Amino acid sequence: MTQRAFRLDHFLPYLLNQAAERTGSKFEQVYRDTYGLTRTRWRVISHLGTLGDMTAAAISRSSHTEKTKVSRAVAALEAEGLVLRVPSTVDRRTELLQLTDAGRSLFVSLSAEADRFDQELRTALGTDIAARLEQTLRQLAVDALPKLPDK
């Protein structure tokens, strides 16, 4: 019974969390200090910027973010004049969200910085390793994860 001892620093969920936290908070400095955005607000902006106009529920599903978190971020962004709500005529429960001119202009500059940051990351890791990382992460993020171990 050579029982391999549990090692936190080899536990993938922990390593994923650490890597995400460090990388994310590093880039967070950009949109926080320079643009006064929170993470969820940046997430909403970047969704609208890259995926086009969409509803809050769609953003919530696409980003696996609590719908109430999205709702509050949208409210703030609307108050700041960065996002516009267009009530749908077909489904009166929903409203389509779209960037205002100010919102789009913010997205353009911020996404340029994001691109640069991403490039630096990939260069530091090595482009081939970064590409493999991206593929594996997408698998973890999107595809089905293993079921929880049955006890």
Add this chain to the structure above:
Amino acid sequence: MTQRAFRLDHFLPYLLNQAAERTGSKFEQVYRDTYGLTRTRWRVISHLGTLGDMTAAAISRSSHTEKTKVSRAVAALEAEGLVLRVPSTVDRRTELLQLTDAGRSLFVSLSAEADRFDQELRTALGTDIAARLEQTLRQLAVDALPKLPDK
């Protein structure tokens, strides 16, 4: 001026966050539902379990967790009788934290589940890919990240 458009779903910090969030919340079900632990409490337990007795500040540094977050987790764990504080005689600012018998027993069962979860993850990804992922994540989590792009 073929400007490559920013794509959120190719942005490494975003993918890292998504993968970490999904993986982490999946395993969180285990320690939350079965053992009533929060993520930070599990983090403290697993640090003490794998790295031995240490101070709150050491846990904070090792896990890149706010010291106030650690402080509160420790207070809760102490109240639940899972962690013991041993004031240091040499440095009277610090207190060494250690698992009680109950705490160690909890760690033993929980780390066994963590091992199983990790194994399932690695099997799902493929063991070689998982090993490469681990190495890359450690690099991102521990090593220096690229400086923020100069504007």
Add this chain to the structure above:
DNA sequence: ATTGAAATGTTGCATATGCAACGGATAACC
């Protein structure tokens, strides 16, 4: 048609979090 189930977005409330400030203790420095 009608009834029941599900989706959308918001709010209330309890809890979690981040940040600054604090008291106490040690370290650094001159």
Add this chain to the structure above:
DNA sequence: GGTTATCCGTTGCATATGCAACATTTCAAT
């Protein structure tokens, strides 16, 4: 030695978050 800076752990407070509940609207089933 004495002064200053730094470290440890805690607390106060403002904000963020998660979860349940809600009103409204659409969808499903019969």
